[in-house]
Amino acid sequence: MRKYLKVISFLTLAFFLCMTHAGAKGMIQIKGSDTLINLVQRLSEVYMDKNPGKYIAVTGGGSGTGIAALMNGKCDIADASRNMKPKEITRANARGITPKRVVIALDGLSVIVNENNPVDRLTMDKIGKIFRGEITNWSEVGGDNKPISLYGRQSNSGTFVLFRDMVLKGDYSPRMKRMNGNSQIVDSVKYDETGIGYVGVGYVKEAEGITVLQVASREGASYASPLNTEDVKTGRYPISRPLNQYVNGTPSGAVRDFIAFELSPEGQAIVEEEGFFRIPKEYVEFNRKNAGI
Amino acid sequence: MDRKTKHVNVKEKIIHGLFFLNGLLVVFVLLGIFALLAFTSIPAFKEISLKQFLFTSDWNPTSYVKETYGIGAMLVSTVMVTAGALLFSVPIGIGTAAYLSDVASPGAREIIKPVIEILAGIPSVVIGFLGIVFVGPVISKTFGLPNGLNAVNGSILLGVMALPTIISLSEDALNSVSRTYSEASLALGATRWQTVIRVKIPAALSGVLAACMLGMGRAIGETMTVLMATGCAPAMPRSFLDSVRTMTSTIAIELGEVPYYTTHYYALFAVGLVLFIITFCVNMTSDMILHKYQGKRG
Numbered sequence: 001m002r003k004y005l006k007v008i009s010f011l012t013l014a015f016f017l018c019m020t021h022a023g024a025k026g027m028i029q030i031k032g033s034d035t036l037i038n039l040v041q042r043l044s045e046v047y048m049d050k051n052p053g054k055y056i057a058v059t060g061g062g063s064g065t066g067i068a069a070l071m072n073g074k075c076d077i078a079d080a081s082r083n084m085k086p087k088e089i090t091r092a093n094a095r096g097i098t099p100k101r102v103v104i105a106l107d108g109l110s111v112i113v114n115e116n117n118p119v120d121r122l123t124m125d126k127i128g129k130i131f132r133g134e135i136t137n138w139s140e141v142g143g144d145n146k147p148i149s150l151y152g153r154q155s156n157s158g159t160f161v162l163f164r165d166m167v168l169k170g171d172y173s174p175r176m177k178r179m180n181g182n183s184q185i186v187d188s189v190k191y192d193e194t195g196i197g198y199v200g201v202g203y204v205k206e207a208e209g210i211t212v213l214q215v216a217s218r219e220g221a222s223y224a225s226p227l228n229t230e231d232v233k234t235g236r237y238p239i240s241r242p243l244n245q246y247v248n249g250t251p252s253g254a255v256r257d258f259i260a261f262e263l264s265p266e267g268q269a270i271v272e273e274e275g276f277f278r279i280p281k282e283y284v285e286f287n288r289k290n291a292g293i
Numbered sequence: 294m295d296r297k298t299k300h301v302n303v304k305e306k307i308i309h310g311l312f313f314l315n316g317l318l319v320v321f322v323l324l325g326i327f328a329l330l331a332f333t334s335i336p337a338f339k340e341i342s343l344k345q346f347l348f349t350s351d352w353n354p355t356s357y358v359k360e361t362y363g364i365g366a367m368l369v370s371t372v373m374v375t376a377g378a379l380l381f382s383v384p385i386g387i388g389t390a391a392y393l394s395d396v397a398s399p400g401a402r403e404i405i406k407p408v409i410e411i412l413a414g415i416p417s418v419v420i421g422f423l424g425i426v427f428v429g430p431v432i433s434k435t436f437g438l439p440n441g442l443n444a445v446n447g448s449i450l451l452g453v454m455a456l457p458t459i460i461s462l463s464e465d466a467l468n469s470v471s472r473t474y475s476e477a478s479l480a481l482g483a484t485r486w487q488t489v490i491r492v493k494i495p496a497a498l499s500g501v502l503a504a505c506m507l508g509m510g511r512a513i514g515e516t517m518t519v520l521m522a523t524g525c526a527p528a529m530p531r532s533f534l535d536s537v538r539t540m541t542s543t544i545a546i547e548l549g550e551v552p553y554y555t556t557h558y559y560a561l562f563a564v565g566l567v568l569f570i571i572t573f574c575v576n577m578t579s580d581m582i583l584h585k586y587q588g589k590r591g
Contacts, residue, residue, distance in 0.1 A: 064550025071552070091552055149439045154525065155355050156550035164357055171357050174366075174528030177442060177536050178546070180521060184425070191430070192439040 027055040028254055032066020032079030033158045034181055035200045036243055039105065039274045040079055046270060047261050054254065063158030070246055071097055076255050078246040081107065081158030081200075082165075098249050100291045103242040104262045106233070106277040108201040108226030109163055111213040112186065114193045119143040121214040121223045124167055124238055130196060131163075133173025138194065150176035151185045151197035162241055163198050186210060201226045202275030215239060232277050242283060243276065250292050259293055330566040337362075337559035346563065350529045352543065354557040362560050364567065366529040370444070370537035371568075373530060374519060377448025378455055378512040383505050385452075386459030390501075391489045393460070394467040395475075413457035417517040424450045424522030436534055442524035444537045450518045455508035462507060466500025467493055499582045506579030510572050516541040540568050 030040055037060040044056040061069075066078035071092045084092075084099055092099050111127055113119060119142055122130075129135040130148060139145040150173060153160040159182070164172060179185045185197040190209035204212050205227070214223035217238040224231040224238070231237040251259055261267050268278045279287075287293050338346070341362045349363030389409075393402055428449055429441030436445075470493050478488040494501060524536030525546070544561055551558045 061549055068550055068552060088552065154546045156546055161355075169357070171353060174351070174353075175526055175536075177440065178525035178527070178538070188440060188442075191433075194439050 027057065028077065028258060029075040030056060030058045030077040030079060030245075031061060031069045031075040032077075033063040033081040033243070034060040035081040035107065035157075035159055035202075036079040036105075036245075038202070039243075039271060039276060040245075042270055042274055043262050043267055044258070046266075047258055050261075051257075054258075056258065062154070062156035063161070064156045067099075067246065070099065070248060071095055073097070076247065077259075080244045080246055081241065082162040083242075083244065084246060099246045100248075100250060102245045102247065102251075102259055102263075102287050102291045102293060103279050103283040104245055104259075104267075105243045105271040106279055106283075107241055107243050108232040108237055108277070109159065109166075109198055109239040109241065110201050110204050110226040111196065111198050111215060111239070112189050112204060112207075112210045113196050113213060114189055115209050115211050116193050117143055117211060119213070120211050121216070123216045123219055123221075125218065127213075127215065128168045128170070131168050131172055131176065131198075132170050133175060146194045149192055149195050151179055151188050151192075151195055152176045153182075153185070153198075154178045154180065159198065159200065163239070166239055166241070167198075200276075201232075205275045229277060233280055240277075242279070247291070256293065259291075263287065263293060327569065330562055330569055333559060334563035334566045335559075337556055337563045340556045341560060346560070352527055354547070354551075354560060360557070362556075364540065364564055366527060367538055367540045367543050367564070368567075370523075370530055371513060371539040371541070371571075373444050373533065374447040374451060374523065374537060374539055375509060375512045377444060377533060378451035379505065379509055380448070380452075382452035382455045382459055382508060382512075386456050386504070386508065387463050387494070387501060389456075389460045390463035390467055390504075391494065394464050395485060395489045395493065409457050409460050412453070413461075417454065417515060418521070420450050420454060421518040421521030424518065429522065438534060440524070440536075442522060443535055444523060444530060444533045447519045447523040447537065447539075448533070450522055451512040451515055454515060454518065455512045458511055459504050459508040462504030463497075463501045466497040466504065469500070470496045499585055503579040503583040506575055506582065510575045510579070513575065514541060514568070514572055516545050520545055540564050544568075 028044075030044070037058060041058045044058055048054055048056060063078075063080040063082050066075065066080055067084055067088055069075040070078035071088070073095075078099075083101070089099060111122070117138070119138065122141060126135065126141050130141070131150060131152070133150075135141060136148055137145060138148055152163070152172060155161075155178070160172075164170075177188070179188065179197075182199040182203040185199050186203055186207050189195040189197045190207070204210065212225060212227055214225045215238055216223045222236070224236045226232055226237050226239070228237070232240045245259065245262075247255055247259070262271075263279070263284075271278055346362055346364060347368075348365060349361070350365030350369075351361040351363045352367060353361045389405075393405060397405065424446050425442070428446050432441035432443070432446055433439065467489075474492050474496055475488050478492040479485070483491065519537075519539045520542040523538065523542070525538040525542055526536035527538050527543075528535075530537045544564055547557070548561055551561060
């Protein structure tokens with residue numbers, strides 16, 4: 001019995017030593033967007049391999065969750081696939097937190113349908129009407145006479161908010177099914193011939209059984225695909241967005257070091273490998289001005 | 294010698310006191326939870342009228358146009374999913390309990406009882422996962438639906454989760470029915486089956502009812518499974534084949550993103566309070582039924 005006690009107390013001690021060790025060396029807590037989680041996880045793994053002794057913990061939960069955690073002082077970097085709302089910034093300021101935004105990648109939001117659906121292109125306006133629940137049958141947009149079933153994200157997702165603000169400019173139909181993540185939407189649409197959903201481009205590059213819709217900004221404008229890198233970078237594809245990280249104040253120390261790595265050519269190469277797009281010049285400039293990186 | 298007895302007495306008293314404090318602690322935790330929910334809910338009603346909260350069905354606190362706080366649709370969803378779960382877990386549960394207590398051979402009982410206990414230990418997230426990859430597709434094929442994430446799916450999963458509670462407690466109730474009852478029934482020429490159905494279950498009825506109520510309490514409060522398997526569309530469900538969003542999943546989805554100390558935050562606590570009151574009533578009722586039954590036998 002004594003022996004076991006010794007072993008246990010030793011292990012406990014070792015555990016706490018490890019914890020304080022990690023804390024002292026500047027463990028970085030990153031929390032937020034589920035769209036960004038795979039990318040940031042990859043980036044942090046490569047970074048930790050290159051810098052032994054640095055620790056980064058990446059967790060998801062949605063952009064709203066990350067931003068709330070930053071406001072409540074529970075993380076160092078908040079991943080956000082949308083911009084912070086003015087309300088949120090005021091609220092953060094009231095708590096003595098100055099959120100600084102860094103853009104680390106560009107994402108196209110793709111609208112997907114089942115591969116057996118004859119519809120392969122829509123205008124922003126039509127997509128908005130479909131998700132607001134004003135168009136409820138595929139025949140109204142040139143498809144078969146079948147009711148449309150909608151798949152979206154839950155309200156704590158940045159994608160949910162961004163798609164609503166960019167495309168719907170109104171509320172989602174209450175009949176839209178709220179799925180737990182991008183992959184669940186892809187899977188459901190693959191299975192459902194009448195389904196339509198929206199997901200990050202990173203999730204559709206290799207997916208089978210679905211059609212990625214071409215989208216035009218308005219009636220008469222040219223259609224562009226999010227699978228075409230040039231279309232996204234030039235903004236011809238209308239539903240693209242910057243992927244952000246928010247930090248408290250101008251970043252310094254370990255946090256700054258990691259963000260600098262993300263923005264380096266090596267980090268940006270990982271961004272492309274993960275199915276997103278490198279940040280164009282204007283955002284490089286933005287990061288330098290806004291956060292000094 | 295005298296000293297030793299004294300020593301033992303003191304020890305006894307300390308242990309007695311410690312356990313008393315333990316009991317007291319549980320009571321305080323419960324009261325604390327209730328107080329926390331109640332006090333955090335109150336500010337919500339500065340901006341929302343109680344009538345709007347309870348009797349309208351649109352819940353959209355992060356709306357693009359206008360925030361609405363009506364729990365009607367999720368209240369109906371919770372009731373639907375729970376009722377659906379009971380609809381199939383009660384007959385199966387009581388049937389299994391009857392089989393275990395009266396019909397099963399000792400060998401079969403040895404195998405089935407531990408299996409049921411294992412079923413009780415499966416994490417809800419695993420059951421939810423089964424709902425997505427297995428039950429969902431089966432439902433969509435059976436009913437010719439585009440998708441199997443709906444109230445039926447949630448009901449089936451919750452029913453499975455409530456089964457172990459219902460079976461174990463019903464079986465206890467059946468086993469505690471006096472042997473003289475079944476012996477008299479058998480002596481009058483009734484079959485084993487008739488004895489169980491006509492004599493033992495009526496005699497143990499309050500225990501069986503309490504078991505079902507406790508199973509119901511389990512189903513109402515379950516979160517992860519329904520969050521994963523019911524599609525979570527916030528609209529008022531029109532049938533069991535519609536997607537539903539229960540009170541528990543709404544809290545689980547939104548509490549993580551909500552800025553603290555806002556109307557939305559307080560409203561979520563109010564939803565929690567309603568849920569607490571419902572489960573509290575269910576448990577109270579089952580407790581009362583159980584007491585009545587114990588009193589009668591004693």
